[in-house]
Amino acid sequence: MIKNTKLIFSFFYFKSIIFFLAIFISQVNSETSITAKSGDTLFKLSNQYGIPLKELMHKNNINDANKIVEGKVIIIPLKDNNNGKDFEKEKSNNDLLKYKVKEGDTLYKIARDYNVSLKSILSINNIDNEYFLKPNQIILLPKETVYKKANNEDNILIASKKVSYHQTSKEEELSYIAKIHKVPIEEIISLNQLNSRKKVKPNTKLKIRRNKTIKWLKYGSLLINWSDWIYLDGNYITQAKSIKNKSFFLAISCEKRALNNTLKDSYWTSWYFPNIDFEFKIINDFCEQD
Missing domain, CATH: 3.10.350.10 (LysM domain)
Incomplete structure (x- = not known):
């Protein structure tokens, strides 16, 4: 009888140790696993479990937060109340x-x-x-971001202040050109000695403002003609020179915040985003200046 009592006691003692050990391990690991259901993505699971998306992606070595992960075992980091300060660094x-x-x-x-x-x-x-x-x-x-209405009027605002020429790619109404650049039609007619007050043919370069003193500005390894910008289909073009004094055309898209040039073999390249400090400065100086 005593032997049976000792056996029962030993059994419950052993189960208690396992129980507390399981609790201890779960607290140390601070994570659990689930099997993703139909339609689950890491983005959806991060909302569901209140876990920062970046941490969830890192834990599961998945780079696409919108990828369907149905059937996969997903590690869910648990919130650690004892180390809450660590989570304050991550945006929930x-x-x-x-x-x-x-x-x-x-x-x-x-x-x-x-x-x-x-x-x-x-x-x-x-x-x-x-x-x-x-x-x-x-x-x-x-969350603190605010939508800044960025529409075609941004281009018109820039064209109205900084552009000396207007290049047509298709037949355009003269009244439309005058509206973009905020100048009287009569001024465009006079500067370009036009006979018509209505339409302008494709591939026509119109002078919009009277000649200014040519102003070349240095940006990194480039010299840029800052006084003779051309407006063409919402983009802006001017002359530039390389460090080896090679002349080429430089283009800016304020909408894309991108650049283009004819530096290689006199042909336009694909639009590219700035990588060097002075390239960012060129775009900012042109597109953001009042």
Whole structure:
């Protein structure tokens, strides 16, 4: 009888040790695992469990937060109440806004439209600046961001102040050209000795403002003619010179926050985003200056 009592006691003692050991291990690991259900993505699970998306992506070694992970075992980090300060460094999903990507969106365009740094968007979504956005994709933005209405009038505002010439790519109404540049039609007619008050033929370069003193500004290894910008289909073109004194054309798209040039073999390249400090400065000086 005594032997049986000792056996029963030993059994319960052993189970108690296992129970407390399990609790201890779960507290140390501070994470659990689930099997993802139909339609689950890391973005959805981060909202469901209140875990920062970046941490969830890192734990599961998954780079696409919108990828369907149905059937996969997903590690869910648990909130640690004893070390809450560590989580304060990460923005919770309550501090973020969801943005649905539209056709034609780029990371640079979204950053500009919402007046937030590109670096913040890249960090929050755990992506790099070469990441390709897809229509209807959801990305996260800081909650304090405010949509800054960036429409075609931005281009018109710049054209009205900084552009000396207007280049047509198709037949255009003279009244439309005058409206873009905020100058009287009569002034355009006089400067260009036009006979018509109506339409301008394609591939016509019109002088918009009277000659100014040519002003060349140095940006890094480039010299840029800052006084003779040409407006063409919402983009801006001027002459520039390389460090070897080679002349070429430089183009700026304020909408894309991108550059283009004819430095290589006198042909336009593809639009490219700035990588060097002076390239960022060129865009900022032209597109942001009053």
